[in-house]
Amino acid sequence: MPVATLESLRDRIIVLITALTPTSLTGDKFRGSLDESEADFRKAAEAAPAGCLRRFQVRNDGSDDLPAVSNADTAQLRAKLRILVAYPQTHRYGGSAGRDRDDVIDQDWRKINFSVGVYGRANFSTTHDCTPLGCRKEVEIGTSGVDYLVIAFEANYYLDVDA
């Protein structure tokens, strides 16, 4: 049975999102956060808003739960990862300014959800095998020059309990 880890799922999601071609502003691809310093994504984005367009972070939310099932070799667990994507409040989205930014965020959400959400099962196998249960979307309208697309990713996966 293929087993995965939170680390391998996180890294797979970063690969999948980085490979996406956005629906609009196609020249500005998604770029993973380096997570340096405090790995405080919002702090880093708001320190350099002009450079954070489609910069994103994927992190484990830190929670863990009892296994749904286990045979003492593997355990079925629930992965909960949070995806944050930054959108500076600039002119680059189109003539309708903030409304166009909302549209770009929504387009990006659909792309990401299709790739890693409930429709993305085929994108996870071998060391990152999992069953994506779906993603939930929120948008945070920032007060420091940056809006955020916040995606809550959940998946079931098997973990080698002794690895």
Added chain:
Amino acid sequence: MSRSTSEVTFAVTGQTVELRVQQGRPTAATFAVFNDFAGDDDTAEFTGTATITSPSTTVDVASGPAETDPQRLSIASTSDVVVGRKYLVSQLATEGSKYEWVQPIAIDTGDFIRCRHPLKNDYLSASTFVSTTITAAIDATWVAAEENLSDHTDPNPSYRVRWSVTVGGVVYILYSYFDLVRAPVSYEIDIDDLDARAPGLHDSIPTQYKEEQGRPLVAAAFRAVRAKLAAHAIDVDAWRNDEIMDELVTLKALHLIAGGGWKPLAYDSHSQYVTDTEKNFEVFFQQHVSVVQRSRLATGTSGGADVVRAQPFWSK
């Protein structure tokens, strides 16, 4: 970009000076070069017919904010398009005749250019994309005559180009300026040098400058330093200390980038970082230029430096 005094290099043939005509693409243009102390009715140093640079082409696929990539401008031919130069793209009369200046940051040969900023207007197929830049060839004999070298003690340009330009059937008279120098003074700063002063900058450079690694920002800083030196009556080409010049450009670049909203993570406040970078530049400038002139300057036309003794402000 804003204009700087052009620098023509002494005894090098095949050089040109250029002018971007704001009125549109000329159909004809001539030029006459004068010593700036001479009048337009005096004898010119040399004259000629200006070259109207290519391209003059059309949009071949609808481009603009209504398209998926609003930075993409599809044109029939990318020949002679130069990254960093500005071009005029104009709508058809049936679209409203709106126009805007665009600056390519990347060229997909034969297909399209990517502009620094998203297009602000939509352009249908057959809209025009033209260069309005004209150039004047520097006379090969004139450029090699030592008596024509510019005077470094005067920060103002030595020569005036009087352009006679026809746009849309209307004749416009325009001026531009240049110096003839032994060697133009420049800088050798790139984003790595700035990142070494502000770690993290390279990774978070503003989106519109990332393809060029922020080179236009550094170039803007150099123009600002030139202007600052000119304010102190110093001709930038008289400057004879690379290290100090690069430090000035570095400090000014950090200040400009700070003003654009970038700050190191260690700072809580953008405004404090703007203030600090401004202060760093000004203090350094005072230490090396405005209070005492520590760096050597060339005051003659030989190219050699002249010792400038550090002197108190009141004796300068």
